[in-house]
């Protein structure tokens with residue numbers, strides 16, 4: 914995960930944060946989050962930036978994790994000894 918700071922050509926617009934999904938007003942500079950392949954994943958709001966890089970990384974990884982299937986505890990089928 915990488916953070917990129919870019920000049921915003923159209924500041925003062927409402928934008929959705931890709932981490933917390935809150936809307937925020939863009940500034941002249943914007944922070945864009947990229948995955949390891951360098952693909953832009955969206956903009957990050959100042960609130961999220963304030964949480965620090967490791968927090969952002971953590972959030973990003975959680976968001977981008979392939980959906981884990983809920984842990985299912987397979988009931989072991991009890992072997993019933995047939996004594997007939």
Ligand SMILES: [Zn+2]
Nearest residue numbers: 930933958961
């Ligand atoms: Zn945010």
